[in-house]
Amino acid sequence: MTLLATQATExxxxxxxxxxxxxxxxxxxxxxxxxxxxxxxGEYAVTRTDKFAAQGLxxxxxxFAxxxxxxxxxxxxxxxxxxxxxxxxQGLxxxxxxFAxxVERNEMLFDFVATSARKHLKHMPFRELAMTV
Numbered sequence: 149m150t151l152l153a154t155q156a157t158e159x160x161x162x163x164x165x166x167x168x169x170x171x172x173x174x175x176x177x178x179x180x181x182x183x184x185x186x187x188x189x190g191e192y193a194v195t196r197t198d199k200f201a202a203q204g205l206x207x208x209x210x211x212f213a214x215x216x217x218x219x220x221x222x223x224x225x226x227x228x229x230x231x232x233x234x235x236x237x238q239g240l241x242x243x244x245x246x247f248a249x250x251v252e253r254n255e256m257l258f259d260f261v262a263t264s265a266r267k268h269l270k271h272m273p274f275r276e277l278a279m280t281v
Contacts, residue, residue: 208226243261
């Protein structure tokens, strides 16, 4: 995994936003924290949040939270970008969960999540509703 992380870190700036989000998500899913890779993914995301779809933002912040990495510039950038995106109920739940896990109280984000969740309430599975709350 380290060799792959090294290669991905070297090529990170050639990736598109979805590839960066998917890479961070994959390492977090495996509970493998490759510091240089996550640092590069965080830097990429901070500078290119406008290139991320809502799911990519949610997956990226979920990956950092899952690995216990608190990256303040990333969290701030995700908040600013999130308000312009159309999140699914799962994306909202994962984003809210990630901020809560990192003990990041951001009123702007939580207001956005609460407002956006209203669109999904009738069809939101209980698990996602519970995660969002």
